Each structure stands twice: as structure tokens, then as C-alpha cells.
Amino acid sequence: MPVAGIVVEYNPMHNGHCYHIQKTKEKTGADTVVAVMSGHFLQRGEPAIVNKWARTRMALQNGVDLLLELPVVYSTQSARLFAFGSVATLDALGLVDVLCFGSEKGDLGSLMQLTDLIAEPPALLQTELEKELEKGLAYPAAFAAALRSYVLQTKELDPDLVNHPNNMLGLEYLHALRKLKSPIRPYTIQRLAAGYHDVTFTHAEIASATAIRKAIAENRAMNAFLPSVNFDILKQEFDNGRGPVTWNSFTQPLFALIARSTPDDLRSYAHFDDEGLETRIIEALPYVSSVSELIYKVKTRRYTWTRIQRALTALLLGFTKEKLRPLKLDSGPDSIRVLGFTEKGRTLLKKSASTARLPIFTNISENVPAMIDLNIQATTVYSLGFPQSSADNRLREPQIPVVYIKEDF
Amino acid sequence: MPVAGIVVEYNPMHNGHCYHIQKTKEKTGADTVVAVMSGHFLQRGEPAIVNKWARTRMALQNGVDLLLELPVVYSTQSARLFAFGSVATLDALGLVDVLCFGSEKGDLGSLMQLTDLIAEPPALLQTELEKELEKGLAYPAAFAAALRSYVLQTKELDPDLVNHPNNMLGLEYLHALRKLKSPIRPYTIQRLAAGYHDVTFTHAEIASATAIRKAIAENRAMNAFLPSVNFDILKQEFDNGRGPVTWNSFTQPLFALIARSTPDDLRSYAHFDDEGLETRIIEALPYVSSVSELIYKVKTRRYTWTRIQRALTALLLGFTKEKLRPLKLDSGPDSIRVLGFTEKGRTLLKKSASTARLPIFTNISENVPAMIDLNIQATTVYSLGFPQSSADNRLREPQIPVVYIKEDF
Numbered sequence: 001m002p003v004a005g006i007v008v009e010y011n012p013m014h015n016g017h018c019y020h021i022q023k024t025k026e027k028t029g030a031d032t033v034v035a036v037m038s039g040h041f042l043q044r045g046e047p048a049i050v051n052k053w054a055r056t057r058m059a060l061q062n063g064v065d066l067l068l069e070l071p072v073v074y075s076t077q078s079a080r081l082f083a084f085g086s087v088a089t090l091d092a093l094g095l096v097d098v099l100c101f102g103s104e105k106g107d108l109g110s111l112m113q114l115t116d117l118i119a120e121p122p123a124l125l126q127t128e129l130e131k132e133l134e135k136g137l138a139y140p141a142a143f144a145a146a147l148r149s150y151v152l153q154t155k156e157l158d159p160d161l162v163n164h165p166n167n168m169l170g171l172e173y174l175h176a177l178r179k180l181k182s183p184i185r186p187y188t189i190q191r192l193a194a195g196y197h198d199v200t201f202t203h204a205e206i207a208s209a210t211a212i213r214k215a216i217a218e219n220r221a222m223n224a225f226l227p228s229v230n231f232d233i234l235k236q237e238f239d240n241g242r243g244p245v246t247w248n249s250f251t252q253p254l255f256a257l258i259a260r261s262t263p264d265d266l267r268s269y270a271h272f273d274d275e276g277l278e279t280r281i282i283e284a285l286p287y288v289s290s291v292s293e294l295i296y297k298v299k300t301r302r303y304t305w306t307r308i309q310r311a312l313t314a315l316l317l318g319f320t321k322e323k324l325r326p327l328k329l330d331s332g333p334d335s336i337r338v339l340g341f342t343e344k345g346r347t348l349l350k351k352s353a354s355t356a357r358l359p360i361f362t363n364i365s366e367n368v369p370a371m372i373d374l375n376i377q378a379t380t381v382y383s384l385g386f387p388q389s390s391a392d393n394r395l396r397e398p399q400i401p402v403v404y405i406k407e408d409f
Numbered sequence: 410m411p412v413a414g415i416v417v418e419y420n421p422m423h424n425g426h427c428y429h430i431q432k433t434k435e436k437t438g439a440d441t442v443v444a445v446m447s448g449h450f451l452q453r454g455e456p457a458i459v460n461k462w463a464r465t466r467m468a469l470q471n472g473v474d475l476l477l478e479l480p481v482v483y484s485t486q487s488a489r490l491f492a493f494g495s496v497a498t499l500d501a502l503g504l505v506d507v508l509c510f511g512s513e514k515g516d517l518g519s520l521m522q523l524t525d526l527i528a529e530p531p532a533l534l535q536t537e538l539e540k541e542l543e544k545g546l547a548y549p550a551a552f553a554a555a556l557r558s559y560v561l562q563t564k565e566l567d568p569d570l571v572n573h574p575n576n577m578l579g580l581e582y583l584h585a586l587r588k589l590k591s592p593i594r595p596y597t598i599q600r601l602a603a604g605y606h607d608v609t610f611t612h613a614e615i616a617s618a619t620a621i622r623k624a625i626a627e628n629r630a631m632n633a634f635l636p637s638v639n640f641d642i643l644k645q646e647f648d649n650g651r652g653p654v655t656w657n658s659f660t661q662p663l664f665a666l667i668a669r670s671t672p673d674d675l676r677s678y679a680h681f682d683d684e685g686l687e688t689r690i691i692e693a694l695p696y697v698s699s700v701s702e703l704i705y706k707v708k709t710r711r712y713t714w715t716r717i718q719r720a721l722t723a724l725l726l727g728f729t730k731e732k733l734r735p736l737k738l739d740s741g742p743d744s745i746r747v748l749g750f751t752e753k754g755r756t757l758l759k760k761s762a763s764t765a766r767l768p769i770f771t772n773i774s775e776n777v778p779a780m781i782d783l784n785i786q787a788t789t790v791y792s793l794g795f796p797q798s799s800a801d802n803r804l805r806e807p808q809i810p811v812v813y814i815k816e817d818f
Contacts, residue, residue: 396695
């Protein structure tokens, strides 16, 4: 039976995610699921609501068998690098047969056509790309805009394909598979009712993670939308002062970092590519009391919420361009970090000893590769955002054992 | 009548400081006093208990007529640069006639003899200095240790002279005057009962600032030890959520800065000269819950409390060696920043327009010299440590007018 790979963030893991795992198994015939998950800082440039070990426990009790961490230097990037890091991790394990991701229509064919466009951009697409780059957009944003513009002009494909973040991610998964010449076969599953950005509950059991986090922030019930075991895990973390963690948990350190910076200082960080963002941030600072107020004040059509958040994450975590350069993100991760497994996952992990093309770290030893070192730093910074962040309550990554759930779900 | 200059921190200003001003006037015959004061971060590497404008109001209502700010890049340095920046500021005003500082014995003669030693170090002192530098000490600490060792061996001078921080500062004032070939004449006044580091009250009206801050931290009465107007100013600041500010007010940002740093990153900051301090700090971090716990854990005979605090200040304020280098601290301040004046001080300030050898900034305009820019940044960082640090309550330096007390005290 094939082994399926999925790319997740689980912020937090809800019924929609469980449905995705169930459909993955049905569609691909897989009975083992390997997930690569973002750690403490996520693709949209925000901290996770609870820590990665809590989210690993949720995953392992709801159908994931082996959980790998996407290095934080990839998890906080725009779609292309995020997808590349994720797919490269699954690929490097050497035993994942299929990749299954959610999309709006569940139509692999047209996504593949789009991928062709990415691999060999026709003249019109390239012209559009140059136009967007000239506007001052960074490459990933420029490419996405150019692709939208291309699809709208040529009408070869359904414009919905490029209008949805999930589709754009799917496209990048396919592109990464091709770039890696990976033998992993892609599948896509149509997503359920709730939209990616939906903030309200429109369905009795399915809600977006965004809507669930909003309910948590507003102290409204949200237990109908996630497995009860996951609700218990969340509650336990919150009861112990380890969440909910939001951007506003980092107001003081982030503001101090901005306050001590000149525009040039800020431009040395990743995601500060676009002239002007650094000045807007510095100028807004005196008038805002929280990170969310800051983002709201800085935001324009050009500087989207997500772009600002990613830039702030780079600043908080100290990801200067100079620091990221030697990591060569374009060449893929330097290691595979295992956060947890079930019994079935453990068997798979043993097997990977002879198939993996990267060193595997189940626990943290003295000398770890650079990307794992940055994960450890990110964990410490993250747990400084806990409502209770005394030394005892903070997360000391090297001392936290792998999550081992001695049964299968 | 001569104009007297003094160097102060007023953290907070107490009866001992008032005595110093009174004696300064008596001894020098001056009726006008110019003070150069550290802003928000002080010579022993810690944040001030209340902001610089509150401390300016205290000073102006207790005998100081014109209050200048020592740039933060000098106020957070060890004795030599701190003294040089202070004396150079007074000197650059072009109308200060005498400098009067406190010392343990009030004996200018032996301090002058010591200054000779600094200016032309004899062979034995140089040998001792080399020994200390070989131990890995930074220059200022090495010089102080070598001087102590020299005085103890030669017995030419009273060892008490070099065993007290106030004397060491006095020595550096004299050295700075000589280096600047300044026409300012030095005076020294014997300090009153309370020692610099005393933490308890041993006298009915005189206590050290350290003891007063400790009483504030422990919620004990301390109003007997400072003028009632100063007590009222402190109380008002505290009531408004703008103090007391301590190192522990900066635990989250400082810890985040350490967490995201490698030893090499930390070594790029000023005061991380001595191999080993950066590693001790990084290794202590997981086990401490506050900055004071961190310092306590890192402290050794070699890494003193003050040295650690200065290094942490550089980290918090972003003072990398690379950032300080172009400021050329050895050449003196780039400007004179006026925080406040009385009526008499205002007259003096007008006079200085034709005597000052540096540009004077009474209010903050668009383009300010680099050192004032760093003062502004330090103010923002400082006010993020307020118990209530909403945007409304934070200090926006460019919008705060000079303190003008329309009478004389």
C-alpha cells in the first residue's frame, strides 16, 4: 500500500483537516500518512496558536502517522519556498509515494497545465512578470500577479484557479515535484465548504482554522469544529499558560526591535525587499499599541497583511538576508526533523534509515544542522510569547522528547 | 561669577545630590550650575527608574539651571568614555568655568597625581596593564585593575583612591579635562555618609540612590531622603504607569534578542569583548525568568554585574560595534542636547549661542545628528518598558518640548 504525504500547519487541527486525511486515504489507497508541518511560525507570517508538540499530538491522534517539521526558514516564506521546502522534505524521506493536497475544485489536470506555465513561461507571462517586478514587487508576489493577469487575458484556464491561496499552494507543490524530479505522484482533493479566509461559522462541523482562532480570541465556543481530543489538548495548553499565542503576544519585543532600527537596519531583514515598507513601519510605531494595530496601520493594497506579517516574523526571529544566504534555501532542507509518530509511523521511520537522503533528527543532540538550530531559536522566542513565560513554563527544545503515541488512529 | 558644571545621573535626585550642588556653589563661588545628565540608560548599564524629563524637572527645581543630556552612546559606557563624553559636552558649551565632582576624600591633589599616571603611565603600570589585558579583560577594566595593582605595590598613594567607583570617575574627569586641554578648573567635594553602593538607610536624610530605588521596589517609605517636589514627581510618573522602570521591565525583548542570537551574533555588540560572556548568557537563558535572574546566574568575579548590564544594554539598544564605530566616540559628542532650563539657565543658553563649539538642540527637528537619533531610539525602547506602555503613554521624543521652569531655585 502506498505511503501518502501531506503538507499541513494545523493551527489548530480541525474537522476539515480530518476529512482531508480520510479522503487522502480513500483516494490514494494509502494506509500510512506522513505530514510535514510548520513549527511555531507559519506561512502567513504569524505565530501558531499553540506549540508544535501540542499540534503534533493532535495530528497523531487523528490519522497522521509520522510528523516531520518544516524548518522555520521555509515555513515563514511565501508560497514557492514554503512548498519547495515541504515537498523536498517528503521527497528526501525516500518512501513517500503520493502527495495529496486540497484545492478548490479538486481538478489536477488544470493545475498541471498551470505548472507547465511556471516551468516554461510563455512570452506574455514573462512580459506580465517584468511589469510586476518593475512595480517594485518581490519575485513571488510579482509571479502570482503575472499569472493571474495571464490567465485572465488568455482565458485558457478557469480564473478561479489562480484566485485562491490553496490553489496557488497546490500549484507550487506540483512545481516543486517537477523541480525535484520527484517520483512522488500528486493528487488533489476538493476542499469542503469553509473557505480559507472565512472568519465565521457557516457549517455545523466544518470551519476554517481562521474562524476557530477568532472564536478562541473572543471566548466563543468552537468545540463543534474539532475532534474532542484536540479541544482537550488546546484547553490543556491554555490552562497551563502556554497559549493562545498571537502576534500581540510579541508586541514588546517586536516594538523594541523596530524602535532601535533605522530604515537601513530593517532592510537588512528578509521580506523587506520592497522600498517603503520599512519607513511605513517606523513611522507608524509611535501611534500603535499592539502588533495587530501596527499591521492595520501599515497595510495598503501593495503591502498586504501577509507580506507585512512575514517581514515582521523575519525581524522577530533575526532572519537577515545575510543570515539566510548561506542556508541556500533553493537547494532544499539540510535535515529531516521528526516531531512525532504513532506505532505505524515508528515502523516507517525505521525503514527510512535506509531510504532517507538527509540526516534524520528524532531528538536534538549537541551538534545539529543550521536549520534545526534556527528551529530551536524560534521555539525559545515563541515561548517568550506565552501568557505565562517563566523559565519553568518555557519550551526548551533540546529537552523535549519526540512525541510517541503507542497506538494507531 | 563663575559657571559651574557637574556630571549627574539623578536616578533619582536625592538630598545628597542637593548637598553636592550647594557645596559646589559654596566652594567655587558659582551661582549658575550646568549639569550634564545621562538620559534613559545609565553608566552602570541599567535603565533609569523614571524618564529623563521627569529627572530634568527634579534637577531644575533643586539648583540646576541648565540641563544637558549626555548622548546615550556615552552614558552607557565604562568610566573613561562616560567621563570624556560628559566633560567634552560641558567644555563644548564654551562658558563653563569650573567642574565640581564628588569624591570620597575631597582631595584633589592625590587625584591629580593619579591623573599624571594615566597620562604618562610608568613602566610598572604598563606591565600590570599588559598582564590584565592578557587575562582577556577589555581595556577599561584592565586599566582600572592595573592601576589598583600599581597603587598597592608602590604605596605612593592611598589605595582608597582607586578602590571606589566615585574616585575612579573623578580621575577620568581630570583625565578628560587634560585630554581636551580644557580651560575648565576642577574641584572636588567630599561625599556625604552614604556610600555609592549602600543599599540600606544609615542616615536620617541622606541615602544612596541605590537604597532609594530598593525602597521603591520593596514599597518602603523613602520620602525622607529626597526633596518633597522630587517625591511628588516620582509619584506622578508611577501613578501614570510610567515607572518604576527596571531591567526586569525589559525581560521579554531582551530574552527574545538573546534567543535569536548565536555567540557570534552577540559578539557583534559593544561590551561583548571578552570571550565567554556571550556563551554564558546563551546557556543561562533557559533557566531564568527575569533579567535580574539572568545577570545573577551569569555573574562571576570576571564578569561583574556592571559589565554584564552594559553588554545587555548594548544588545537591547542595538549598539553593535559596527554601528558605534562611525560615531568616533574618541572625538567627542556631535551635538549638545538641552533637556531643560530655569530662567537663569535660559539666559546662559542664549549666551552660549556665541560660545558653543557644537550645534545645540533644544527641540528635535527633522534632521538631527546621529547621536541624537540614537537618543530618540533609546527613548522609544525605554518607554516600551513602562508598566503601561500603550501608544498614548509612550514617550515620543520629537514631540516633547524642552522643560522650562520660569523661575530660579
